[in-house]
Amino acid sequence: MFILSIMSMFSACAKLCLRCRGLLSPKNSTHLHCVHVQHGVTVGKPSRISNRFLSRGNHTAAQSRLNWKRQTSCCYDYTAKYLTTEAKESKHTDDVHRTDVPEYKPALVPTVAALPLPQSQISVDLDADDRLSALEEISDEEAVGISIPPSIPPASVSLQDYVDQSETLTKLVQLGVSLWKLERRPNVGSMLLRLDFNRDVAPCLLFLKEIGVEDSRLGYIISHNPFILSENLENLQARVNYLTSRKFSSETVASMVSRAPYLLNFSVKRLDNRLGFFQQQLKLSASNTRNVVARLPRLLCGSLEPVKENLKVCEIECGFKQNEIQHIVIAVPKVLTASKRKLTQIFDFVHNTMKVPHHLITKFPQVLNSKFLRLRERHLFLEYLGKAQYDPDLPSYISLDRLVSLPDENFCTELAMATLEDFYLFQKTL
Known part of the structure; x- marks a missing residue:
């Protein structure tokens, strides 16, 4: 009985070896690979088939098994690469789940089919795939030569x-x-x-150059x-044509657009309403209205509320007459957009402290557009020297225009008859 049991175990081992030999043949290995792909198994490094069946009974010596392992180990890498290449060509990779089939483990028994593949039979695509592998080690020279395209941040606080x-x-x-x-x-x-x-950008730039805007x-x-880059060129041309029809010259239109960038963003109707407003409020002629707007084109772009408020300040708080306001605006259009606080501060100092009457301020309206600190320092210095005399009917008359427009050196030598060092020393006492 014991001999029969030993013989039956040898018979089972022989059948198992033949079965493993058939599984590792090229034909059957391809079939086995396809099944693994269909079940979602990714073939990587080859693992071993469980030898729980071989652990029963009388086995060969441990040294013989070690020799068989050494003979078959050189074949497993080529077999795994072959299975990986076949897996990429399969069309059923995503049909089933990865966990449906147990992990495949190649047999320990050496087979004829598990021989190393010749170098000529290794696929070129496999080599290319190896080169693209993220796990493959590369040299420092190859790493430096890799070009990485710059990434555009999805969001940023800076252009x-x-x-x-x-x-x-x-x-x-x-x-x-x-x-x-x-x-x-x-x-x-x-x-x-x-x-x-x-x-979008180039046509708009060419249009601006055509109407005379400098580069x-x-x-x-x-x-x-x-936002001018998003404007329709036909609308821009229509607004230029309107200004030309109102007898603005081409050079004036180009200058107005250069100094008031938002001018061409407004419709023809709005531009017409603005021109009519200034002509009616100031009671100016068409020629004077064009002159005022051409010198300060942002009057057509900004809000009208500051303009209305400054006109009331000039008339009510400062006490100028209508014709005096017209003369001031024609000479210094910035008075219409100046700060109300600055306008009243300068007028109060010139009229109440320097004792300059309205008609002289109207004659030299540039004083209303000057810097208050400069005006105050120069007047106090002249008063300290006893030369603060602004009446044209009296001797040693000092013009308001020259008082605010001359540089410090010319002011000292021509009006104050003093040195620049004396003026700087006086400023330190203020």
């Missing part, structure tokens, strides 16, 4: 991060556009990134009014 990747921003910087001003304004940065330079002013215009 500087996008200049190198955006042709539009690069060209705008070359034109002199101040991106740091634009990025402070909401939604302007995202608008510029969506613009195509050749399609040096293009950056200034876009820095203050980037």
Whole structure:
């Protein structure tokens, strides 16, 4: 009985060896691979088939098993690569789950089919795939030679991060556009990134050049009014045509656009209403209205409330007559947009402290647009020297115009008859 049991165990071992030999043959190995792929098994480094069946009964010596392992170990890497290549060509990779089939382990028994593959039979695609493997070690020279494309941040607080990747921003910087001003304004940065330079920006720049805007002013215009890039060229041309029809010369229109970047963003109707407002409020002729607007074109762009308030200040608080206000506005249009506090402060000092009457202020209205600190220091210095005399009918008369316009050196030598050092020493006493 014992001999029969030993013989039956040898028979079972022989059958198992034949079965393992057939599983590792090229034909059956391909079939086994396809099954693993269909069940979602990814073939990596080959593992071993469980030898729980071989552990029963009488086995060969341990040294023989070690020799068999050494003979078969050189074949497993080639077999695994072959199975990996076949797995990539399969069309059923995603059909089933990875955990449906137990892990495949190759047998310990050496087979004829598990011989090393010749180098000529190794697929070129396999070599290419190995080169692209993220786990493969490369030399330092190869690592330095790898080019990594710059990534564009999905969000940023500065347009500087996008200049190198955006042709539009690069060209705008070359034109002199101040991106740091634009990025402070909401939604302007995202608008510029969506613009195509050749399609959106270049036609607008060419239009501005055609109407006479100088190249040096293009950056200034876009820095203050980037929304002009989104305007329709037909609308821009219509607004230029309107200004020309109102007898503004081409040079004047170009100068107005250069100094008031938002001018062409307003409709023809609004421009017409603004011109009519200034002509009616100031009771000016058409020629004088054009003169005032041409010298201060932002009158057509800004709010009208400060203008109305300054006109009331000049009439009610300062006490100027209508014709005097007209003369002041024609000579110094900035009076209409000046700060109310500055306007009243300068008038109070000139009229009440320097004792200058209204008609002389009207004759030299530049004093209302001067710096209060300069005016105060020079008047006090002349008063200290006993030369603060602003009546043209008296000797040693000092004009208000020269008082506020001359540089310090000329003021000292021509009006105060003193040295510049004396004036600086006096300023320290104030």
